[in-house]
Amino acid sequence: MRLAYADTARTDLLTPQPDSRGRWRFWATAYTLLILLTGTNLPTPLYRDYEQRFGFSPLVVTLIFAVYVAVLIPSLLVAGPLSDAIGRRRVLLPATALAVLGALGFALATNVVWLFAARIVQGIALGAASGALTAALAELEPTGNRRRAALVSTVASAGGLGAGPLLGGVLAQYLPAPHVVPFVVEIALLVPAAFIIATTPETRPNVRWRPRRPSIPAGMGPIFAFSGTVTFLGFAVVGVFLTLIPTYVTSLSRSHNLAVAGAAVALLLACSALTQLAGYGKPARTLELSGLPLLAGGLVLLAIAGQISSLAMLLAATVAAGAGHGSVFLGGLTAINHAAPVDRHAEVVSTFYVIAYLGVGLPVIGVGFLATAAGLLTAVQWFSAVVAMSCAGMLIVLVRRGQRAEPSVPHP
Template sequence: MSTDSVVSAVSSDEGTHRLPRGAAFPGAAAVFVVFLAASSVPSPLYPVYQQQWHFSAWVLTLVFALYVVGLLGSLLFVGALSDHLGRRPVLAAAIALEMVALVLFLTAGNVVVLAAARVLQGIATGAATTTLSATLVDLEPPHARGRAGVVTSVAPLTGLALGALGSGVLVEFGPAPTRLVYALLLGAMVLAAALTALIPETSPRRPGAVASLRPRAALPAHLRADIIPVVPAMIAGWALAGLFLSLGPSVATGLLGLHSRLAGGIVVTLLAGTGALTVAVLRSRPASSLLAPSSALLGLGVLTALAGITADLLWLAAAGTVVAGIGFGASALATFGTFARIARPHERSAVFASANIINYLGNSVPAVLGGIAVTTLGLRTATEIYALAITAIVATAFLLRLNQLRAARRPAPATGE
């Protein structure tokens, strides 16, 4: 398809029944936040489900990981589909599947139905996040280059924080704690569907939709030099998020003595909310300048939080979580800003799919191992090992970035005439 035909096809979609591109950008960001809020809502509810259905810590983290299994499968198979079918059809399908998952949550009476709902939610979230990341880059205002990378970084963290905190509040103070929050999310998804119908299509249909379903996790060769240094930071940050989203409420009650059901939501909000604020504050900073300091802050925060847990000092654990949240947010901005900057337009869905695969493998695999460790070693020992492992990964990211900076400063070798 020629450039002129692409422009014509996209422009024809922006008629009277579509939002102008300036309004569509925040609309897409809002849908992004809603999806991630839905994904973190079950976290404060896990202790409630555990108490009702009597399952162990490793089953809890397995349920959490099944969400990521569905998400990774979605990223692998449909991550590039919106480059061929268009952004809106893929996003509409993701919203429909999310609504099915929410109905299952509403009616769940055992851990099997809960697990099925999480798998479907993972599939829907994987399709939505990749499509929305590409949509935001497509809709980015010409006068504000880099804004898509900022929003792609801040929207997931904002959604995680709002979902966990809202769920915690409803669990503690609202009626029907395992039902009401999902009913409210169903209403939010209806609004998301309406917004999707109004967003202009930014990626006209092109051949290759069936071929794009072939699982692909590789990154284009010309991107690898920029990506390799950020991979450890991605894994460490999302491994920490996995700990907070799966075992965070258990740590809050079992190790820090916080018996309020709201505590689980607050724990997640301290990490993700601080991360979102950090992205907002640092949004104008070049992504390349953030990787080393973000890694250092992430490691420092994890060690401080671990010291607070070990010494039974709530304030120190909270302070460490805030510092780790700053590092997490700066790391997310650095990594997704890098992906948004280097990906070519026709690569965007596939590249963001690869980025999310890295993130969610880091999010899920360590969490499941942590759940097994809790069952076999106890909550305190497992938490200590988990925190030290994250610190080691962060140190790797820091050293890789310093090595990259040193290599960039070396003078080019002289060439003979």
């Protein structure tokens, strides 16, 4: 009887048993990721106002965004392996406190130095949290389904990226103190996130921490080479939308409504999130095959929209590019999540996010320089042409490689 009981208990431990508490922790962790990303993108529709208020150029806007990425990446590389070793909570609670501090920096900003400082703090916070939260979602998924965890992670990420500009634009446009209220709301939303982190049990493996350079476990090189590249291209588009497209939209629409500027960026990320939901259960290769043409097509439409001053075509470009981003991002993270070793999961995800955030931060600097020298329209058109051709090249590579060996996972 004792042996039979032991066998039964062991089977129960090996087979994930979903319960209400487990589901609550999983979705609460997704909320935390969503809110952290929302906060980092609240300033997006306000940058044009900041330009006029503090007197700086579009290049400075891209540098404010780039410095955020510059600190985010080292934070990812340190905090990802650290959370594998000491536990998610010990990394995530300080990260949440830093997110509050970053929001305060924006609320109190009186010059451009405050903006740089606030973005630096936000970058450290999100870098510390991204890998740990993504790994925690995979560990807390009630049925052990890593593909579903990847979907929730990417949808929460895209949702936060899109909700930030929309929420920031609406609050700034229709409530008093437009440069303060959005960040007070963000701080209020971070309070339950901190409670969630504090009450979630640790799920860490027992591994030793040491600072690491970006690294790829043996056997994952081909996955990182391809999926990382297409993810880089997808996030390059997101970076330009987050920094310069609000100004592009106001020029085409001849409207200075902050909600409209934020809504254009939100539309991109909403389409990304919806595409990820529609693509759930599909192999990574299928997602990338559909995402690359959509991304390239959206960029072509974006360039044409500026040339003919068509707001309708700009919206069509946004929908196509958002759908393309969602497909390539979900495909890449699904492949990475599936192949990552358990004891290095947060580290591997953090390295993947390094590639994504390099896509957000590096190309936009070049676009900012070009916009300052030749004008925003020319800069966006050149960017669109280069990235669209790169997407076409990666699509050719993917087709020639043939079908990737990957287990088929049915829809739930």
